Amino acid sequence: MSLTREEMAEIVARDIPDGSYVNLGIGQPTMVASYLRPGSGVVLHTENGMLNMGPVATGDDIDPDLTNAGKQPVTELPGASYFHHADSFAMMRGGHLDVCIMGAFQVSAKGDLANWSTGAPDAIPAVGGAMDLAIGAKQVFVMMSLFAKDGKPKLVPACTYPLTGKACVSRVYTDVATFAVTPDGVRVVETFGTTAEELAARLDVSLI
Amino acid sequence: MAALEAVEAVQDGDTVLVGGFGMAGMPVELIDALIEHGASNLTIVSNNAGNGDTGLAALLAAGRVRKVICSFPRQSDSWVFDGLYRAGKIDLELVPQGNLAERMRAAGAGIGAFYSPTAVGTPLASGKEVRVIDGREYLLEYPIRGDVALIKAHKSDRMGNLVYRKTARNFGPVMATAAAVTIAQVSSIVDSLDPEAVVTPAIYVNRLVVA
Numbered sequence: 001m002s003l004t005r006e007e008m009a010e011i012v013a014r015d016i017p018d019g020s021y022v023n024l025g026i027g028q029p030t031m032v033a034s035y036l037r038p039g040s041g042v043v044l045h046t047e048n049g050m051l052n053m054g055p056v057a058t059g060d061d062i063d064p065d066l067t068n069a070g071k072q073p074v075t076e077l078p079g080a081s082y083f084h085h086a087d088s089f090a091m092m093r094g095g096h097l098d099v100c101i102m103g104a105f106q107v108s109a110k111g112d113l114a115n116w117s118t119g120a121p122d123a124i125p126a127v128g129g130a131m132d133l134a135i136g137a138k139q140v141f142v143m144m145s146l147f148a149k150d151g152k153p154k155l156v157p158a159c160t161y162p163l164t165g166k167a168c169v170s171r172v173y174t175d176v177a178t179f180a181v182t183p184d185g186v187r188v189v190e191t192f193g194t195t196a197e198e199l200a201a202r203l204d205v206s207l208i
Numbered sequence: 209m210a211a212l213e214a215v216e217a218v219q220d221g222d223t224v225l226v227g228g229f230g231m232a233g234m235p236v237e238l239i240d241a242l243i244e245h246g247a248s249n250l251t252i253v254s255n256n257a258g259n260g261d262t263g264l265a266a267l268l269a270a271g272r273v274r275k276v277i278c279s280f281p282r283q284s285d286s287w288v289f290d291g292l293y294r295a296g297k298i299d300l301e302l303v304p305q306g307n308l309a310e311r312m313r314a315a316g317a318g319i320g321a322f323y324s325p326t327a328v329g330t331p332l333a334s335g336k337e338v339r340v341i342d343g344r345e346y347l348l349e350y351p352i353r354g355d356v357a358l359i360k361a362h363k364s365d366r367m368g369n370l371v372y373r374k375t376a377r378n379f380g381p382v383m384a385t386a387a388a389v390t391i392a393q394v395s396s397i398v399d400s401l402d403p404e405a406v407v408t409p410a411i412y413v414n415r416l417v418v419a
Contacts, residue, residue, distance in 0.1 A: 046375070047305065048229045048232070048375045048378050049229075049375050049377055049378050050374075050375050063374065064231060064232060064376075065232055065233075065373045065374040065375060065376040066232075066374040066375055067229070067230065067232050067375055071229070071230040071231075071232070076374070082372070082374055082375060082377055083377070084309075084377050084378065084379070084380065084381040084382055084407070085229075085255075085305070085306075085308075085309035085378050085379045085382055086309040086310055086312075086313040086381075086382045088306075088309075089305065089306030089309050089310065090306075090310075092306060093306055093324070093325065093326065112329075117331075122294075123282075124281060124282040124286075124289075124290055124293055124294075124300075125281075125282070125300075125302050126279070126280045126281055126282035126283075126302070127279055127280065127302060127304050127305070127332065128279050128280040128304075128305050129279070129304070129305040129306060130304075131304040131306075131326045131327045131330060131332065132304050132305060132306030132307070132326045135325050135326055135328070136306075136325075136326075162330060162331045163329050163330045163331075164330060165328075165329070165330070166328060166329035166330075
């Protein structure tokens, strides 16, 4: 069986080393927070200026001055800190964040990431912090379905969508397999409901 | 100072830095005063390009903005910007969020330009000088200066020292340094703040508005 989104989030959470400073991208990556082991010491960073961000706020805890990168109300955990935007992005660019988890339209065999624009001529472009995160964090983990709705692979020899960052992705977590992007090529770490041979037949990327 | 009096510093054609990340930290009362003031042909620098129909979105809807420099214009509730952009009535300079912050920081700190690794190899690198430093590629980025900055802080003292509240801080401290005139909207002006806790020193703040 292929993985549900919840199961994918659980697997990503398992691979985050204890004590890491982690940024979770908007959308599916935010689900990873629910699966971090209590006591893991993982500290969540949000680009709009906070470390030790807590879960989404509900009821009386909602404070319009306390939001995450997706502009949802969130909470603060003990040991939280606030800082301005230039500091927040210096944390990324300066290599202080251990892991960043993002969604993607495509990832290339060399770890190029495309996740901000489909390049459609009538689209209004918006990039936010994606390009800063892609090149800033020590490790970039991507979470995505391996195949698009039309069946085309999203792990590709070279991205056809506009790039977010070059050679920046280290791991790709998908519904049917986890891949490591290494200097020697793309390695299959684990498969779910399929085999490496079956995947090799469906992908244009050679697997090691 | 009254908001309308404070924003008289803004002239037609100015570049105005507007704080906020979505609605958190957005100086809505100052923007409303700017709409009433009537300055036009403005360049707005802000992370987003307006949400819903209030604040920055209302300024755009009033037809006062020629160009927006921002990182994330497209949102579920950015219909005002979307309509103007599709109609060709507004220019957009899309800047990665960290470069946006750092370009304003550079302006405030007197840095002539800097090399950033963000956006190398992407469409947003178009036209920018590439420099290889210690084997890594960087892009040359220039400062963004404002004629006026409109920011929202939590409290100030009578000197104009500012403290902020939670993630509403966001771009405020950086924008305060990067404009010729900085106008801060605060919820209250108190007799004194703990000097150790001041985030924006008063040297960067020119006008205070309680709102």
